[in-house]
Amino acid sequence: MSGVGAARAMGLVVRRELRLGFRRPDQLLQPLVFFLIVTTLFPLGLNLRLSLLREMAPGVLWVAALLASLLSLDALFKSDADDGTLEQLALSGHGLTLIVIAKTLAHWLTSGAALVLVSPLVATALAIPTSAFPVMAASLALGSLTLSWLGAIGAGLTVGVKRGNVLLSLIVLPLAMPLLIFGAAATDRAVGGTDATGPLYFLGALCVFTSTLAPFAAAAALRITLE
Amino acid sequence: MSDGFWQMGGYARFVWPCFALAGLVLAWNLWAARRHHAAARRRVQRALAMNPGGDA
């Protein structure tokens, strides 16, 4: 094995991704602004029947979060593939799976976690009571992490394809439907004041399941592109 | 055949289109498979015509 341990190597890759991310803060903000814009569309479309808006709020918030997260997935491997650094990472002596884990976690920090921080703002706009915020934030955190893993597979598969981002969404969204179901259901129960642990457990199970299998699939997908 | 058969107990509007579409899908699959194979043969013949060597 190379002279550098796995944990240290992952730490290095995560720091690299975060530094690259914060060198271009506008690209980090764009998905969040998109998240805000999409959620403001619904009240306009529903001509503000407040009861209906509160009824739909969890679903609206979750669909908007899902779409916003998809935006940033395309760049997960694309820039490294374009400038050739992906090859250097692949030959770093740690294996592509470890590199993919580090990159995906770093991507989640700059996209999913950011969404969770912004979600109270959006939730108030959608008349979601503050009592539901903890469950909502928890479901968004678990859901966005699961989506980052699924997105890593999609990004790995489409990195070699020109204009691959539409194809990426087409591939990832069907796989993301279960987490939308459980995420929106958890938030919906929290809004209604009922116990939301059921769907949250399902969401947690989905997240653990995807976190363990997706890195290998994403690494295999990248290998296909690198070959 | 008795009239009752064609009416399908009042559900003719749903039963017959289903079977018609089933026939269509079966036919499409056969037609598409045949066309796909013929196209593949043509591509091979054209490739062979271009470089008769065709290394193994």
Add this chain to the structure above:
Amino acid sequence: MWTWFYRLASPPSVYRIAAVATPWLLAGALLAIAYGTIDGLAFAPPDYQQGDAFRIIYVHAPSAWLSLFGYMVMAVTGAIGLIWRIKMGYAVAAASAPIGASFTVLALVTGSLWGRPMWGTYWAWDPRLTSELILLFLYVGVMSLRSAFEDPARGDRAAALLAVVGVVNVPIIHYSVQWWNSLHQGATVAKMGKPEMPGSMLWPLLSMMLGFMLFYAAVLSMRVRGEVLNRERQSAWVRAAVE
């Protein structure tokens, strides 16, 4: 030890076997389907609840089964291609995709036509039909990914990997949709599945199932021949096969 498997999977032998098998499979399929249709439409008794509308099951159930079976074949043969790098795996996976997708569409339309008398609308988000719809999205995803690459070998591998990822998610999607559906209406009133059927109702269904499976095998072997030609263009045996 594996030589028989490699010989069987060798393109020229598959190309020949498929050519011989297709007419027999097709004949068997059309026979079974003809028998099933006539028996199912004319002789099977109407359902005590749904009347004659239930006869749609004779095309809906087999196509729903094929839509899933086709995806399984695509995922398994894709995985064989990925793991053992056998080109034949990719050829069968590429051949199975459009067939499975066409039966998914058939299952969706027949399902919604069947549901119309019961639900009063063509689409009531029945859990089975919703899963079927998502399966169609998975098919479209795999097929578009395969065609998105210029280099067909790379497209095969990417599509195979997506099919494997997809097949792992099919049960998850199915049960999530079931869970989601049970939130609103409880179990759907009219059982969409196969109600306990007397023999006179069951035989035509088994015959249709057999017929559809044989049909799938026939069309698959026809398409595999095309896919093999596409992938073996530079091999010498192709010249003889194409003369």
Add this chain to the structure above:
Amino acid sequence: MNGIIGLAVEKIHVWRGERHVLKGVSLTLASGESLHVAGPNGTGKTTLLRVISGLMRPEQGTVSWAGRPIGQAPLEYQAALAYASHEPALKGDLSALENLVFSVGLKRRVDAARLREALARTGVEACADLPARVLSAGQRRRVALARVLSFEAPLWLLDEPFTNLDAAGVALVAGLIEEHTARGGLALVVAHHDLRLGGAARRLDLN
């Protein structure tokens, strides 16, 4: 002893869709030797290098390092090689030094001072803290070379290391390769034009 540490490549076949890009290429490289892989573009030079680096698996043929096929212990093999691709492979938003920190740092514990020495060695110490996107192609090539130096890996796989370099740059690279092989290292250099490498330099022409 140094003869054993070596690269053996046997009968590599690679197809790119229709084209039979590599038709049974074989070569060996022992410690202290450099090999110049020449040939017009499109003859699969880069493909060969990618196969040898392990990035690409050939349809047929094997690559072995120190007597063992690289597929068996890919990570040990990667620790022993420094691959410089056709592109300088630098992140535009990171400085030259940061690029080295994040790529060499994955293979070796190395501090910034040593990396600055490597940048000095290839003549780009002045732009160590400039973002890579503002550097010229030649400077970027020199940063990539500093990375190869910093890996301190026995096997160098260099794809067109002379592109975008001026005469001084070409001489610098040739010198570095000779020093590397003199220390017992191995260097496999892909270049479409001819180059004069001293010492045990051999040449392989891909027709």
